[in-house]
Amino acid sequence: MSAVLAPCACFHCGLPVPAGSRWSVDVDGAARTMCCPGCEAVAASIVASGCADYYLNRTEFAAPADLAALAPPELVLYDAGAATDDAVSDAVYSVDGIRCAACVWLIERRLRGVAGVRAADMNVTTGRLSVSWNDAECRPSTILGTLRQIGYAAYPFDPQRHGEQLERERKKLFRQLFIAGLSMMQVMMYALPVYLANDGTMDADMTALMHWASLLLTLPALLYSAQPFWRGAWIGIKTRMPGMDVPVALGIAAAAGGSIVALLRGEGDVYFDSVTMFIFLLLGSRYLELSARRAAAGALENLRHALPAAAARMALFPASRRTELVASSALQAGDVILVRPGEAVAADGIIVEGDTDVDLALLTGESRAQRRAVGDELPGGAVNTGQPVLLRVTRAARQSTMALLVELVERAGMGKPRIAQWADRVAAWFVAALLLFAVAVWVAWHLIDPARAWQVAVAVLVVSCPCALSLATPTALAAATSRLLRSGVLVVQPHVLETLHRATHIIFDKTGTLTRGQPALRAVRLFGAAARADCLALAAALEESSTHPLGAALRAAASGPRREARELRQTAGQGIEGVVDGVHYRLGSATFAGAEHPEAGAPSDDASLVFLAGPAGVLARFELADALREDAADVVRQFQRRGMEVILLSGDAPALAARVAGQLGIARALGGQMPEQKLAFVQALQAQGAVVAMVGDGVNDAAVLRAADVSFAMGGGSDLARMHADCVLMSNRLSDLGDCAQTASRTLAVVRQNLAWATLYNTCAIPAAALGMLNPWMSSIGMSVSSAVVVINALRLRAKD
Structure with a gap:
């Protein structure tokens, strides 16, 4: 029997709903009021997972839902319909509370330690988690419960809810930033007179009053604005996986605690101005990072919402x-x-x-x-x-095309390239080493000058926060992929830019890749007195309603006003005839048009011949063939200038492949290649140490696209090719491949710049702080500026050349 709901009670837990509650969830077509965001998150997850019948069959209300700890009975609901054999399942979840790259490291490391979990990839840009697990060893409830244990709420991905959650996070972070900035400015008003009164113009009572006022104005920043740092540090300590929030929280606590002790004793220095400045500047860099992530994710989300309902x-x-x-x-x-x-x-x-x-x-x-x-x-x-x-x-x-792209978007960014993984590992070890170093510095200064030991240790903790190191790679990759997407290039796999930059060979398919994959008019031969333009206009009129590729090519080649054809009659496999301006014309094969002309000529091995005939005989011969893309030669030369070996690998006749390669300046061309031969060729190159990039568009390219180190599919190609490629050129322009290569070079350069800056900063700043050369407020500025430099440098990649 279902639980009885009292008026003004939470539909999920039954507790009273606060006045003006804005939390609600649609259950069975009706909006159900919730008492808190925790209950809202749980109820929305239950409905989204197809388990809304839970509310019809329950015999009592659920326990109040805490975003940090979901009740196990509710988690089990996610297991409805789960397989019981050895099948592998995967799912995409939205995760709340992602604050920095350390959160990603924590989540992935914890989940990969769960029995049965095969892969766990957190996308810091979009806030989505992709998990793959063995059904015989693991269940969704285990995954979600593990996340709750380390302080992260997760639920099946829903675009609308995910967007709303990101907006709530942004607004809350902005409020915390505003309060911290207000506190910082007010505290400075009281701290500045104390700093200026070095000549004894301010007595002790007035100084104490200034310090007490500074403490009161610092409390909002400590208790509200610094909540993300307290929460993150507690989770890191509880799970024995310290992240970047640990040194930040310790630095804030040490500076604030030491200042309070000095204030109560009536002796020593106070750093309330440094505390508020540190909180404000760090929140500012996080807000900038969040804005960068939202901007990068925005282009991907626009694809999701492109189709009308x-x-x-x-x-x-x-x-x-x-x-x-x-x-x-x-x-x-x-x-x-x-x-x-x-x-x-x-x-x-x-x-x-x-x-x-x-x-x-x-x-x-x-x-x-x-x-x-x-x-x-x-x-x-x-x-x-x-x-x-x-x-x-x-x-x-x-x-549809858009549905396929949305499916590719689901895969986009769900992993990290090797350089990002390296940065995350370094940042993780850096935090642990930093904590030990701060303790050692405190001990050393306690022996040298006990009065300065606390101040120096605080400065070390603050100045060395590894935010810049962890932000160096993900922000650059997010900015670059966003910029490419706006140009019509969808980067599906995270390693595309890094691997393309390292590639030694690039292999092109011919048809549909270097060529358009559809016929175009190559030449016109006239046999009568009619002008070329008139013959094309007549052919276009006869083919006006045709869906045949040759007809489309003739229509595209015609210029000037269109003529109208009447009494059209089509002969399957032969051609079409009709009346234009009162004259009967035939368009089609040589036999159909009566083109038994001695000068008609034999067709070439790569062209189709279409004849136009009137009452007096044959008027023209149209030669149509698969045309090269206008940008193909430039792209080939661009990769050759980069030192890469360009190869043409085609299933067409060897002579035709060699002809196209000669036109484009490609030295090595292999024709007549079956799919298995293409695959073997690429694998042979890889066995010799080559890093291979592959560009294709057809169904027969799917296997070799998957085998290549990095692969690109043309947007107008087959669905199978696009699904197996690492990157899709949605614009169907080959020139965008060259743009992608340039962006890869710029991105890797920015990543190296960011890593070099972060390393140089820590190499200089940490010893300076340890030697007592930096005060806590100077350390705050240095750390925040370091993070901001990394993010701003990465955002340059969003701008088009």
């Missing part, structure tokens, strides 16, 4: 043009939808009526509107900026 479907088209509003998820292939101006396309489709301009910036990074007409494809997520069009859906929304 509903679409206007014409169920009876063409018999009726009446529309009905349906969920985008309900769209199926063959449905016809109306896309109005200003609306986003709900699913991939082909325009069947109307022409318009579309904004593809979110998908390709192209800021200029693109013209689309009848027969053109539109991807889901494109925004209609022109006229209304009718679109015939080609793939269900869940299989």
Whole structure:
């Protein structure tokens, strides 16, 4: 029997709800009031995991939910439907309370020690945790319970809730920063006169009054603004995994405690101004870091929200043009939808009526509107900026281009490259070494000058906080991947930039990669008196409604006003005929057009020939072939200048592969390669010590893309290729690959700069503090400036060249 809910009681735990409560969760279609954010988090997690029936079957209310400790019975609800065999499961969770890179290190290290957990990767940029586990040894409740034990609340990832949580964290951090800044300014008003009164102009009573006022004004910063440091330090000590919050909290506590003792004794120095300054500056650097992380995650989240929730479907088209509003998820292939101006396309489709301009910036990074007409494809997520069009859906929304990109986004950034892992390990050992060093410094100064021992130890703790060291890599990688995404490059795996920078060989597929993968007009041969432009216009008129790739190529090549063809009749596999301006024309194969002309010529091995004939005979021959991308030669030369060996690896005929390689200046080309041969070739290079980058687009490239050290898939390629690649060129521009290589070089340079700065700073600052050359307030400024320099330097990567 379900528990009975009293009026104004929490739906989850049954306790009274405070007046003006803003916490609520939708359960069974109704908004249920909660008494606190802890109950809200638990209830939302239960509903999100599909276990809302818990509330119908419970016999008593749950215990009040604390974000730091969730009751085991509630955690078990996450195990509903879990497998019982040896299958491997994975899930993505949102984690609250991520404060710095040390939090990521703590979470990953703790979870990887849980029996059955195969992988745990925390993305500090997005606040998401990806976990893989063996169902026979581990359950979701074990994972979530482990996180709660170390002070982190986690729940199944939900974009809306995750965004709201990030916004709440930002607002709370801003309030803490504001209070700390206010306290710092007020304390300075009382501390400054004391500093200036060195000539005895201020008596002892007035000095004591100033110090007591400083203490009272410091309390808000200590009790409220410094909460993140107290909480983080306590978790680190409790779990025996000290993070960066431990030296910070010890420094604050030591400075504040020593000042209070000196104030009570009436002798010694007080550092309330240093305490408030330290708290303010450190919170300021954290707020800057949080802003950088949110900016980097924003571009990824925009992809997630690009598809509209509903679409206007014409169920009876063409018999009726009446529309009905349906969920985008309900769209199926063959449905016809109306896309109005200003609306986003709900699913991939082909325009069947109307022409318009579309904004593809979110998908390709192209800021200029693109013209689309009848027969053109539109991807889901494109925004209609022109006229209304009718679109015939080609793939269900869940299989659309945008859905695939969202799936790739889920994988993006869920791990860390080796250089980031190295920085995290160094930071972890650095904290432990720092604590021991601070104790040693205190002992040494206690023997040399006991009056200064406390001050020097505090300065060491404050100045040496390893924030800059841990922020050096993740902030640079986040800024770089955000900048690339805005240009139409989706970095899926974390090692892309690092590995591309180290690559010794880059291998290109031919069709669809170095070439467009679709025919284009290469040459026109005229056999009569008609002009070239007239022949192309006639061919375009006959092919106006054709969906054949050759027809599309002829339409694209024609210029000037379009003509209209009537009485069209198509012969399968041969061609099309019709009347243009009262004259009958035929367009198609040589036999269909009657092109038994002695000068018709034999087709080349890589071209298709289409003939245009009129009443007087053959007028023109159109030679169409897969054209090279305009930027292919520049990209090849760019990688050659970088010292990389460029190789063409294709399944096409060796002669054709060699011809394309010659046009692009590629010295080594292998044609006629089957998928298994491509894979063996790459593995052979790797066995010789090569670091291989692979660029492809087809289904037959999936295996070799997965095997390469770093791989890139063209955005217009097959879904399988994109799913197996480490990076997707959503813009379908090969030039973006060159941009990615330049960004990789810049990113690694910034990472090295950041690490060098952090190392140089600690090498200089720590000895200076240990020798008594820095006061606590000077240490506060130094530590905060060091962290800010790292973040600001990394943010330079977000700017386009």
